[in-house]
Amino acid sequence: MNYRAIAAIYKFEMARTWRTLLQSIVSPVISTSLYFVVFGAAIGSRIANVEGVSYGTFIVPGLVMLSVLTQSIANASFGIYFPKFIGTIYELLSAPVSPLEVVIGYVGAAATKSIILGLIILGTAGLFVPLHIMHPVWMLAFLVMTAITFSLFGFIIGIWADSFEKLQAIPLLVVTPLTFLGGSFYSVNMLPSGWRTVTLLNPIVYLISGFRWSFYEISDVSIEVSVAMTAAFLLICMAIVWWIFKTGYKLKK
Template sequence: MNFRAVRAIYLFEMARTWRTVLQSIVSPVISTSLYFVVFGAAIGSRITSIEGVSYGTFIVPGLVMLSVLTQSISNASFGIYFPKFTGTIYELLSAPVSYVEVVLGYVGAAATKSILLGLIILATAGLFVPLHILHPWWMLTFLVLTAVTFSLFGFIIGIWADGFEKLQAIPLLVVTPLTFLGGSFYSVSMLPSGWRTVTLLNPVVYLISGFRWSFYEISDVSVGWSIGVTCMFLVICMFVVWWIFKTGYKLKN
């Protein structure tokens, strides 16, 4: 394992975050704060509590997951797409660096940025509503698993995309709607039985449900299912990345 190469890629990607701190950190925090203000004032006045938890407190895990999912994909996809766009990807491919080390560097940096952002948003949420994390280690486990999994997914999107439009298509048209429909701002149990069954086909439901359980011990699905679905998606993403480097898909042409 060439740890020097991993460290170089990792530090380069982390340095890009500090150069664009307004876009990478400040903007997501402000957006999340606006969600608290808008949803807390508009919906919170009509829904006093869900399963014994005040509405403002209930939506905190969903808002954190919304930011972590979108930022993980955005950071990882742009991180690998930009070298393709500028042509410097060929220098990386010709260097004595394995694909495992490349993935560790890019995905590790993207996941780190997303985890830091999630923790900052949690601290910001504490300024609006009282927070009680009943299982902090499980909370960190779900946070890290989600950040790593969707950073890998973003890495795949960055390799697949051949334009900035494609780079934004899946996060905007697929991931964000699935997150909003995945129980970020409501409990799945509040839906009619038919819609509840459809909603359970949404994989994001399992991520948000498990993350919310670590806070309040309330969930829409069992914790075992939440961990299982997350790990399954992680394995799928790892297999796709392995296949991409094995075949050179959109890397060697």
């Protein structure tokens, strides 16, 4: 394992975050704070509680997941797409660095940024609503697993995309709507049975449900199912990344 190569890629990607601090950290935190103000204060005042938890407190895990998902994809997809765009990807592929080391460097940096952002947003949420995390270890485990999984997903998108429009198409048109419809701002149990069945086809439901369980021990599906679905998505993303490097898909002209 070439740890020096991994560290070089990791440090380069992390340095880009500090150069774009306003876009990478400040902007998502401000946007999430506005969600707390609008949904937590305006709408929360009209909803007494959800499954025994005040509405403002209930939406915290969903908002953290929303930011972690979108930022993991954005960080990882842009991180690998930009070297493709300017042509330096071929220097990386010809260097004595294995595909595993490339993935660890890029995905590790993207996941680290998302985890840091998620923790900052969690701290910010404490300024708006009272928070109590009943299972902090599970909370961190879900946060890390989600960040790694969607960083891998973003890495795949970055390899697949051949334009900046395609780079943002799936996050904007697919992932964000699925996150909003995945129980970020409501409990799936509040839906009619037919819509609940349809909603359970959304994989984001299982991520948010498991993450919310770590806070309040309430969930739309069992914690075992949430863990299994998250792990399955992680394995699928790992398999696709392995196939990309094995076949050279979108990497070799």
